[in-house]
Amino acid sequence: MKIDHSQPLEYSTHKNEMNILGFWIFLGAEIMLFATLFTSYFIYENRVGNGPSGAEIFEITPVLIETVVLLTSSFTIGLAINAMRLNRPKAMLWFLGITLILGATFLSVEIYEFVHYYHVGATLQTSAFTGILLTTLGTHGAHVTFGLFWGIAIFLQIKKHGLTPETANKSFNYSLYWHFLDVMWIFIFSFIYLKGMM
Template sequence: MKTNSLEYSTEQNRLKILGFWIFLGAEIALFGTLFATYFTLVNRTGSGPAGSEIFELTPVLIETFVLLTSSFMIGLAVNAMRLGNKKATITFITITLLLGLTFLGVEISEFVHYVHIGAGITVSAFTSSLLTLLGTHGAHVTLGAFWGLAILMQIGKRGITAETSNKAFIFSLYWHFLDVVWIFIFSFVYLKGMM
């Protein structure tokens, strides 16, 4: 692959990006399994509540807006990185991470609300599969926040190099992947569950 982008500038960098795409294939399999489990168990509520009884539109819209905005911000960070603008790269990654933390804060309050109204993980097959799917996505966002912080520190210390550009670009692929997963959660779990 011929490109002028710093993140692809060495053979090792190109192989790392290819390897990460393969890793994302495994992540697709993981989330595909979680979605399949959820769709199989969605109507098995037992004596617990159904989605239409526990889902609230406002927090879900906030989570969606915040996460999609963070995806836009990481795209701006990659663009700034490619332009060699260290300050803008750091700024956009910082905004991405702050939005990610905001998402996690809303999601945690949503989980507390679910447990408070009797929709804990042991209540029914539905709540178990729902909270496992949402929790796995949230755990990935949490990991991403720590990963992004490490990359932020490396860019701050070393500047924009072939190595830091490669790491930041791979991180952006991961973050975009989490946003795509969230779009599926928003569409097929929340919106469908509210109907």
């Protein structure tokens, strides 16, 4: 395996470059998935039937906590990649660990939110609106859950093997994935929660 030392570690082999290209293509497919969910949401958002509307069930406090926590995690994963490029594995692991804690906090608040929806009668079967709302939020939450397990695996690999072209490549792709989840959350926050509270 030929390593190009003029490139950042995550791009330092041909295989790594292809992995990153492939991951961008994967994210393109993920964009289409979320675009489909958002389109479905916009079609069904006013079809509440006998169930509650967004204005009746959305609570601003948990949504703001989720938003601040997830956007902060985007910053900390950026600091982790910066530490990686400076060849500071301990600092990288600290920032990656903080990112994972923030991700777990986000999921905890989202679980609270889902329990709240259930108690106010907003379930998958209540109406077209609640069905697509919970599907969209649940899909994003499932992605965050997967991201937590993936991040833990990378954390353990770096702890065991240190920063290598392989672990750096995985970490960089992971950071792209995490930033993608944050961007999707901005759309959820803006076009589902804020719009629904008005």
